[in-house]
Amino acid sequence: MNSDCLVDITMSTTKLKISKREKILSEAAKLFREKGFGGSSMRDLAEKVGIEAASMYNHIRSKDEILEEICFSVGRKYDEQLTEIEKQPCSFSEKIESLIAFHVKMIIENGDAVSVLNNDWKFLNSKKLVEFKAMRNEYEKHLASLITAGIEEGSFKPVNVSVALFTILSSLRWVELWYKPSRGVTKEDLAKDISAILMNGIKA
Amino acid sequence: MNSDCLVDITMSTTKLKISKREKILSEAAKLFREKGFGGSSMRDLAEKVGIEAASMYNHIRSKDEILEEICFSVGRKYDEQLTEIEKQPCSFSEKIESLIAFHVKMIIENGDAVSVLNNDWKFLNSKKLVEFKAMRNEYEKHLASLITAGIEEGSFKPVNVSVALFTILSSLRWVELWYKPSRGVTKEDLAKDISAILMNGIKA
């Protein structure tokens, strides 16, 4: 048994532990999405995972921790992508459009977790709630800067920045409720259609 | 004591009962908005109302009934207004704009109840949930017809109707989280700014 093999074995046990924790987190996201954080019991969740409720505490610290992990891990992804987009050498229109495309992609690929972020963040305990709101404010501030810069550059109309900001962000939320693969709409098409409306409006 | 007086007395006792029930409903809306339906207990609610939890059962049948009453009474208001707008002799653009204005007005004037409708409808019991979804589908179908008609008439671009429909509806949802009288924005201005973006987009 050489060291490579040892690493493999270590990996596989570690991976097993991580994957059980991750199984709990992903089943939790699914359950919270369906029944809400308050409406989901640890026993419900345990059944989905396939173990007893008490056994989950070998992998997670508390029910609150599950919510925190879901909200912040998704939140961080949004932050990272926005930072990435800010750096890209493209027009402000393209930046907004690629942010819209990213939101659509996130909803389609991580619908459960995004849904929890959107709907259950208010059940974070008070300490984490403050942290979450700060993160969200930061995100909104960065997006507002993009819009302001776009207006100054002449790419955007002189719209009310707050209104534009929140209209863009919340206009994406219906996708979470509406999207089903069975509708046969690709995420690229969806992002394009939403962008078209937000960029050019519906008026002929 | 004439019959007018009798009516008055009857009215006042009736009114007292109604107003206590209504107090429960409005406090419930406020509490559900803040903590969610599942996160709000009857004891919490009773404290806000100023009586014991058990005493509330003189006025309401169950916790579920409170949620139903809130969701359906607000839902009916939306239905009625949409029907009203459909009848008005004006362009399809104006119809959409006046629907947007109505949504803004509802959120500002009945923010708590609208918030419950938006966030807690999924906790309706299964029978009422079916009814609720039917109501919502009906609403969406009517709005979709307005958009389709507007496109056919040439007032609107040939946008994807579903996308336009849901973008309009959910783009209004941030108002619920954002609006504070202290911001000094009137609901008319707000509706105008939102309409401007949805009608003409942000692109210069």
Place this chain on the structure above:
DNA sequence: CAACCTAACTAACGTTTGTTAGTTTAATAA
């Protein structure tokens, strides 16, 4: 006055909640 009713109360019910303690099982390491 007597009968009645509304709306409040206290007390308690049977569940369900998140979580802990202690134990068992099975796999790995020495």
Place this chain on the structure above:
DNA sequence: TTATTAAACTAACAAACGTTAGTTAGGTTG
């Protein structure tokens, strides 16, 4: 083989849950 460890289990806790039962106080009606 023996010791160790991770991860499952059962049992139980104390608290909170929605709700019901029974009672009481105060105002209304006949």
